[in-house]
Amino acid sequence: MTAIFCVKAHKIKLNPTPVQEIYFWRAAGVARFAFNWGLARYNEILDWNREHPETKQQVSGRLLRKRFTAIKPEWVSEVTAWAYIGAFEDLQAAFVMFWKKQLAGSLPPARKPRGDGRPHGWPRFKARNHTTPAFYLSNQIIRFTGHFITFDVKRVGPVNMAEEFRFSNGRILGGRISYSQGRWWLAVQVEIEHEPEHGDGAVGIDLGIKYLAVTSDGQVVDNPKALQQSLRKLRRMQRKLDRQRRANNPANFDEKGRAMRGKEWATSARMKETETKIAKTNARIANLRREIAHQFTTDIIRNNEIIGIEDLNIRGLMANYKLAKAIADAGLYEKRRQLEYKAAQNGAILVPVSRWYPSSKMCNKCGWVNTGLKLWEREWTCGGCGQVNHRDGNAAANLRDEALRILENDNRRRTTLAET
Numbered sequence: 144m145t146a147i148f149c150v151k152a153h154k155i156k157l158n159p160t161p162v163q164e165i166y167f168w169r170a171a172g173v174a175r176f177a178f179n180w181g182l183a184r185y186n187e188i189l190d191w192n193r194e195h196p197e198t199k200q201q202v203s204g205r206l207l208r209k210r211f212t213a214i215k216p217e218w219v220s221e222v223t224a225w226a227y228i229g230a231f232e233d234l235q236a237a238f239v240m241f242w243k244k245q246l247a248g249s250l251p252p253a254r255k256p257r258g259d260g261r262p263h264g265w266p267r268f269k270a271r272n273h274t275t276p277a278f279y280l281s282n283q284i285i286r287f288t289g290h291f292i293t294f295d296v297k298r299v300g301p302v303n304m305a306e307e308f309r310f311s312n313g314r315i316l317g318g319r320i321s322y323s324q325g326r327w328w329l330a331v332q333v334e335i336e337h338e339p340e341h342g343d344g345a346v347g348i349d350l351g352i353k354y355l356a357v358t359s360d361g362q363v364v365d366n367p368k369a370l371q372q373s374l375r376k377l378r379r380m381q382r383k384l385d386r387q388r389r390a391n392n393p394a395n396f397d398e399k400g401r402a403m404r405g406k407e408w409a410t411s412a413r414m415k416e417t418e419t420k421i422a423k424t425n426a427r428i429a430n431l432r433r434e435i436a437h438q439f440t441t442d443i444i445r446n447n448e449i450i451g452i453e454d455l456n457i458r459g460l461m462a463n464y465k466l467a468k469a470i471a472d473a474g475l476y477e478k479r480r481q482l483e484y485k486a487a488q489n490g491a492i493l494v495p496v497s498r499w500y501p502s503s504k505m506c507n508k509c510g511w512v513n514t515g516l517k518l519w520e521r522e523w524t525c526g527g528c529g530q531v532n533h534r535d536g537n538a539a540a541n542l543r544d545e546a547l548r549i550l551e552n553d554n555r556r557r558t559t560l561a562e563t
Contacts, residue, residue: 149337149488150316156305157292157320157327166299167320167327170222171276175269177219177227181207181234182266204235222278223295229279229319237266277321285318285331287311292329294318310335324426325419339490345449347543349502349535350478352469353521356439357535359543364439369431370472377424384417432474440481444489450482451546453502453538454495494546502538502545506530 159167181204188202208231219227241264244250253263286293287308291301313335321328347359355364389396391414395406443450457476461467486493496502504516511527521534 146336146338147488148334150332150334151310151313151337152330152332153309154328154330155308157329158303158305159327163299163302164327166222166295167278167322168276169218170226170278170320171322173219173222173226174230174278175271175274175276177211177230178234179268180211181231182268184210185234185238186261204231204238207231207234222298223280223284225281225284226278228281232279234266241265275321275323277319280318280320282315282317285315304329312336324423337488339488341444341448341486341489341491342446344447345451345543345547346443346447347451347539347541347546348443348482349453349538349542350455350473350475351535352466352473354535355435355473356478357539358443359536359539361536363535364435366473367431367435368472369428370468373424373428377421380417380421380424384414384421387411387414387417432472433477436474436478436481440478440485443482444485444491448491449543449546449550450486450491450493451496451542451544452479452482452493453500453542454498455479456498492550494549496542496545496549500541500545502541503534505537505541506532507537507540507544 184207185202185204188200192199192202208228211227211231215227241250244264245262250262250264257263257265280294284294288301290304290307292304292308293301308331310331310333313333316332316334318329318331321330344360349357351357352366355366357363388408389400391409391411392406395403395408397403455475457470460470460475463470482493485491501512504513505511506513506525506527508530509525509528511525513523513526516523516534522531523534524531
């Protein structure tokens with residue numbers, strides 16, 4: 144199979160010294176300041192153009208970057224220039240994404256108007272306490288040497304990494320340093336030559352909550368319920384954080400114990416310690432969910448060429464408040480996303496089957512449809528042939544057969560068009 148070029152990301156934990164960590168915080172602050180400055184100027188120019196259509200001004204993230212470079216404060220130059228350059232690139236990408244979604248009509252509906260009067264989906268200002276600290280690094284300055292990365296030799300020097308860079312033979316496209324889970328991380332995008340790898344089988348996958356996934360070839364993936372297992376611990380730590388917040392800010396709560404708006408909030412060292420513990424617990428939950436998804440989807444792609452999967456309406460399913468937490472904990476959309484990009488990278492075919500197709504209700508043997516099937520019924524007996532069907536396994540087999548039928552019809556249609 145012919146090798147192809149694809150883009151992969153490598154995320155590495157960093158071990159900066161205290162001096163290097165101060166540099167990281169400054170660079171992240173510069174990036175946030177530049178983004179907010181650019182967004183404010185962009186909004187001002189748009190308002191001017193709306194009120195004065197005869198003297199419209201051109202505006203873009205790159206034009207704003209040039210203006211910012213000419214008037215930037217001195218403290219911005221204490222870190223690499225790519226920190227604020229990347230912020231304006233992010234701002235431009237946010238604008239492009241908004242206009243594309245608006246033209247395509249794919250912006251999510253707004254439940255209530257925004258406080259700033261801007262349309263739903265328009266970029267927001269980055270708040271200091273509610274934004275992940277991060278800054279961009281260009282491929283022009285990134286250098287890897289063993290367990291060290293260098294991007295600003297004079298001011299920060301080599302930064303230690305927890306592991307060596309894996310894709311040394313690839314072409315680095317860029318990187319980003321961010322702070323989460325109480326640690327600093329480096330994410331590097333690299334273009335590599337990839338040898339597609341997939342099997343020659345066909346499989347149907349039924350995603351769910353009781354079982355994470357059931358395949359038509361009999362594979363059953365248990366749901367680890369990462370959030371459910373850590374929920375008690377999370378609640379305990381969040382109650383502790385609330386007590387600490389109230390003890391440090393007694394004047395910020397009314398007589399009923401409700402927090403008041405527009406107040407300055409003090410943060411103690413122990414509050415920060417509790418917040419870090421909560422962040423690490425949430426990160427562990429996300430990592431466990433992501434790891435199981437990667438293992439499952441990689442195994443599916445390696446052993447199959449055609450994958451049938453139900454085109455689930457995740458947003459609609461989440462509207463059910465009784466099941467929303469369990470559906471979010473299962474991470475159904477993430478599995479669909481991973482199957483899509485891994486299939487594209489490895490030459491496999493992912494076939495979404497209509498969500499209205501009765502995969503669970505139809506007997507895979509004879510085609511009889513059990514219209515009275517309830518959600519809690521895990522097994523049912525076919526009224527046509529008498530076969531006992533396991534709900535998820537039967538659905539997976541139907542999804543496989545429907546995917547094969549869809550592909551066969553598409554091939555026939557292409558053949559007919561080519562002949563005419």
